[in-house]
Amino acid sequence: xxxxxxxxxxxxxxxxxxxxxxxxxxxxxxxxxxxxxxxxxxxxxxxxxxxxxxxxxxxxxxxxxxxxxxxxxxxxxxxxxxxxxxxxxxxxxxxxxxxxxxxxxxxxxxxxxxxxxxxxxxxxxxxxxxxxxxxxxxxxxxxxxxxxxxxxxxxxxxxxxxxxxxxxxxxxxxxxxxxxxxxxxxxxxxxxxxxxxxxxxxxxxxxxxxxxxxxxxxxxxxxxxxxxxxxxxxxxxxxxxxxxxxxxxxxxxxxxxxxxxxxxxxxxxxxxxxxxxxxxxxxxxxxxxxxxxxxxxxxxxxxxxxxxxxxxxxxxxxxxx
Amino acid sequence: xxxxxxxxxxxxxxxxxxxxxxxxxxxxxxxxxxxxxxxxxxxxxxxxxxxxxxxxxxxxxxxxxxxxxxxxxxxxxxxxxxxxxxxxxxxxxxxxxxxxxxxxxxxxxxxxxxxxxxxxxxxxxxxxxxxxxxxxxxxxxxxxxxxxxxxxxxxxxxxxxxxxxxxxxxxxxxxxxxxxxxxxxxxxxxxxxxxxxxxxxxxxxxxxxxxxxxxxxxxxxxxxxxxxxxxxxxxxxxxxxxxxxxxxxxxxxxxxxxx
Ligand SMILES: Nc1ncnc2c1ncn2[C@@H]1O[C@H](COP(=O)(O)OP(=O)(O)OP(=O)(O)O)[C@@H](O)[C@H]1O
Ligand SMILES: [Mg+2]
Numbered sequence: 001x002x003x004x005x006x007x008x009x010x011x012x013x014x015x016x017x018x019x020x021x022x023x024x025x026x027x028x029x030x031x032x033x034x035x036x037x038x039x040x041x042x043x044x045x046x047x048x049x050x051x052x053x054x055x056x057x058x059x060x061x062x063x064x065x066x067x068x069x070x071x072x073x074x075x076x077x078x079x080x081x082x083x084x085x086x087x088x089x090x091x092x093x094x095x096x097x098x099x100x101x102x103x104x105x106x107x108x109x110x111x112x113x114x115x116x117x118x119x120x121x122x123x124x125x126x127x128x129x130x131x132x133x134x135x136x137x138x139x140x141x142x143x144x145x146x147x148x149x150x151x152x153x154x155x156x157x158x159x160x161x162x163x164x165x166x167x168x169x170x171x172x173x174x175x176x177x178x179x180x181x182x183x184x185x186x187x188x189x190x191x192x193x194x195x196x197x198x199x200x201x202x203x204x205x206x207x208x209x210x211x212x213x214x215x216x217x218x219x220x221x222x223x224x225x226x227x228x229x230x231x232x233x234x235x236x237x238x239x240x241x242x243x244x245x246x247x248x249x250x251x252x253x254x255x256x257x258x259x260x261x262x263x264x265x266x267x268x269x270x271x272x273x274x275x276x277x278x279x280x281x282x283x284x285x286x287x288x289x290x291x292x293x294x295x296x297x298x299x300x301x302x303x304x305x306x307x308x309x310x311x312x313x314x315x316x317x318x319x320x321x
Numbered sequence: 322x323x324x325x326x327x328x329x330x331x332x333x334x335x336x337x338x339x340x341x342x343x344x345x346x347x348x349x350x351x352x353x354x355x356x357x358x359x360x361x362x363x364x365x366x367x368x369x370x371x372x373x374x375x376x377x378x379x380x381x382x383x384x385x386x387x388x389x390x391x392x393x394x395x396x397x398x399x400x401x402x403x404x405x406x407x408x409x410x411x412x413x414x415x416x417x418x419x420x421x422x423x424x425x426x427x428x429x430x431x432x433x434x435x436x437x438x439x440x441x442x443x444x445x446x447x448x449x450x451x452x453x454x455x456x457x458x459x460x461x462x463x464x465x466x467x468x469x470x471x472x473x474x475x476x477x478x479x480x481x482x483x484x485x486x487x488x489x490x491x492x493x494x495x496x497x498x499x500x501x502x503x504x505x506x507x508x509x510x511x512x513x514x515x516x517x518x519x520x521x522x523x524x525x526x527x528x529x530x531x532x533x534x535x536x537x538x539x540x541x542x543x544x545x546x547x548x549x550x551x552x553x554x555x556x557x558x559x560x561x562x563x564x565x566x567x568x569x570x571x572x573x574x575x576x577x578x579x580x
Contacts (some may be wrong), residue, residue, distance in 0.1 A: 188423035190376060192437035192485065193413020195405060202440055207427055284427040284469035 061255040064245060065261060073241030074262055080158050080227045080237060085220055087163035089184050092170030097200065099175055110171070116166035120190075123229050125165055130157040158230035173215045177208030210281045214319040217274035221267050228259075238262050327352050327387065327493055327524040328373060334381030335368055342368050343548045346382070350526060352492070352540075355519045357535040358528045360545035362573055366528040369545070370495045373526070374415055375408045386411070386493065409470075413441050413568070416486030416494035420502050422478040424470040424485070431457065431466040434484045442489055456484040460514050476507030483514050487523070494518065496527040532575055536560055544568045 050056065064070055098110035117125070133148035140146055152160075181204050189199040232239035242259040246252045328350040334345040342365045350356045358366050362375050373376040373384055373393050384391040394407050403411075434456050435449040444452070457463045460480040470478050478561040479499055486494055496515065500508045512534050519525055519538050529535065535556050536544055542559040544552045544567075552565045563569045 182423070184419060184423035185425065186420055187376060188417075188419060188425070188482075189436075190409070191374060191412055191415075191417035191419075192489070193409050193411075193441040195409045196435075198440060203425060207425075210427075281427075284429075284471060 026251075030112050035296050051126060054203065057251060057254055060249075060251045061261075064242075064255060065258045069241055069245065070238075070258065070262070073236055073238045074266070076155070076235065076240075077224070077237040077262075077266070080155075080162055080230065080235075081220070081224045083159050084166050084223060084227075088166040088170035089174075091163070091167040092174045093205070095167065095171035096175040096178060099171065114168045114171055117165050118172075120178055122161070122165050123232065126161040126233060129161045130154065132157075143314060154230070154233045154235040157233055158227070158235045160254065162223065162227060162230070166219065169219055170216065173212055173219060174208070175213035176215070178204060180211040181207045205283070210278075210285065213274065213278045213281060217271070217278075220274070221270055224266055225263055228263075235278075279296040324458070325388065326350060326351075326385075327354070328526070329371075329385040330382070331385075331386060333369075333372065333379055335365070335372060335377070335379045336436070339341065341548060343379075344376060345371070346545070346548070346550055348543060348550065348553075350493075350524050351525075352524055353522045354540045355525045355538055357542045358545060359530065359535065359542060359571070360551075361574075365548045366545060367497050370417070370497050370526065370528060374412055374417055374495060375403070376412075386415070404433060410576045413437060413489055414493075415490050416483075416489075416491040418479070418482050418486050418494065418496045418499050420498040422470070422475070422482045422502070424478055424482055425506070426470050429467050429469055430462065430473065430481045433470070433481055434488050436485065437489050441535035455482075456488060460484045461510075474507060475503045476510045479503065479511045480514050483511070483518070487518065491523070493524045493526070494532040496525065497527070498528050498530070500529065500531060532560055532572065544571065546571070 016100055095110045095113060098106040099114075101107060130152060132152055136148050138145045139148055139151065185207065186199055189203045194203065227237055228239035230237060231243060234240065236244065238259050242255040246255040322474065326347050330346055330348040333343055333346040333348075334341070340388065346369065348369075358369065359411070360366055361373065368377060371550060372379045373391065378392055389395075389411065390394060390400055391411075392403055392408070394430045395530070425436060428436065431450065431453045436442075438444040438449040438452060439446070441463070454463065454466065457466055460476060460483060462480055462484075465481075466471060470481070473481065476499040479500065483499070499515065500511050512531065515525070515527065515534075516538055527535075527539075539556045541553060542556045543550050544559055544565070546567050552559055552568050559568065563572060
């Protein structure tokens with residue numbers, strides 16, 4: 001069994017036949033099992049304390065968690081998250097290329113943007129956009145003007161604030177990914193006659209995505225939860241909906257639990273999708289187990305063990321000695 | 322028209338800031354000719370190739386490729402700075418092979434070879450694939466069409482890179498030390514492919530330390546040192562009977578290393 005004796009199988013391959021079996025060590029497995037038992041015990045105790053207090057109205061949670069108002073709140077949270085995420089990918093890519101360009105002015109604009117939006121609290125930005133009408137009462141071009149208050153609804157203010165804010169962080173994540181792609185890739189693409197925009201979209205970005213995805217996934221999950229901040233301007237997303245219901249029936253803890261359940265559900269789905277995406281974009285890169293020399297000779301006589309097997313055999317020797 | 326050289330370089334100068342890398346370089350490559358450039362590290366060989374391909378602007382002199390001046394385009398009777406579009410079009414008609422292969426790691430061998438055909442020359446997928454498979458066969462890697470670069474040996478990667486460079490049927494191919502990142506036993510297979518190209522009538526400029534290969538394949542050899550052409554001529558004259566002291570000591574060093 002691979003789980004009980006994870007090292008035996010490749011060792012046999014590399015050395016040919018079952019002539020030598022490496023026995024598993026028991027001590028580390030015993031330690032893992034006993035610490036797991038302790039943690040489980042503590043957890044069970046905590047759950048028992050909460051449940052046995054008898055104060056929680058489980059029925060209230062059940063009543064609201066899938067109610068229409070709550071589902072609308074979930075929809076709003078998702079809308080704000082997705083719109084901000086997509087905007088931040090576009091705007092972030094733009095800012096990242098501006099920051100990496102040779103043009104001094106473009107560089108300065110991008111740096112200034114990041115400096116401001118990363119340096120001030122999100123909640124301040126949310127309140128600021130919601131109140132923008134205070135010094136910008138009308139917007140428009142020429143004859144066509146419209147009162148700012150008509151445009152800046154709580155929803156639009158939330159979208160604007162979150163999009164602009166996340167873009168600053170996404171820019172840095174994307175820039176990190178672009179920098180991780182070897183300069184030779186751009187040169188090779190230029191040498192076959194590709195032009196800069198095409199190189200960025202077809203050659204550099206697809207490779208950068210592999211590096212970008214893990215931190216961008218974190219950012220997306222942070223964003224999903226940070227959307228709860230916009231409840232302060234009266235946007236009816238998950239937390240806004242939960243608090244407004246609690247304001248009427250005073251089941252504050254129950255509704256906060258409802259909200260938490262929803263965040264957990266959404267974050268779980270997001271993490272799953274992130275894993276899927278990461279897998280998809282690792283195309284062409286060897287899985288972690290075949291690390292080492294890129295030039296592992298693939299054309300070998302069939303009876304010699306492959307370089308990978310030899311490598312794992314050495315690892316085993318090192319690990320077991 | 323047929324007598325017009327493929328590449329003609331006159332009094333080329335290139336500096337990075339105050340650091341002069343190429344100075345007073347003259348070079349001529351006729352159509353179908355195979356020119357080798359040898360010289361010590363840092364002598365400006367890569368920079369020379371990059372200038373010819375317009376990857377690097379130059380500071381003085383002229384580089385002509387066919388009927389155009391590199392870095393410039395003709396407006397009426399005036400040469401003005403070439404637009405990025407024109408520069409890219411010109412590059413698409415010159416092949417380039419790099420020391421570290423620089424294959425696109427997220428594309429298969431076949432996709433690498435056809436990248437230019439698909440993304441620059443806008444060929445149909447069918448057309449590009451047919452040409453791609455033809456090239457795979459030419460470099461002896463038909464059965465590796467769907468392998469990713471990470472699954473290929475260095476020699477195989479470089480052969481794919483050569484196939485990528487010649488996919489659009491360029492008249493001129495530039496090689497920048499194509500074998501110096503390879504294990505010794507893999508050098509031969511790459512040199513065989515280059516020899517095949519040399520015999521097929523393409524113009525080649527090859528930067529390399531493979532002296533014996535130069536003797537075998539080159540029509541002309543240039544020895545450069547410190548950004549200048551020290552000596553040039555037939556491989557016999559430059560490699561077998563070098564006149565210049567710097568050439569002699571460089572060749573001695575190379576010979577010692579290859580023993
Ligand atoms: N982008 C650059 N900026 C500044 N200096 C550079 C740049 N590229 C090359 N140089 C310098 O120019 C000189 C020539 O470099 P080049 O790469 O052309 O040499 P080379 O003959 O190809 O050497 P090698 O055999 O090591 O590849 C070197 O001194 C190098 O440091
Ligand atoms: Mg070089």
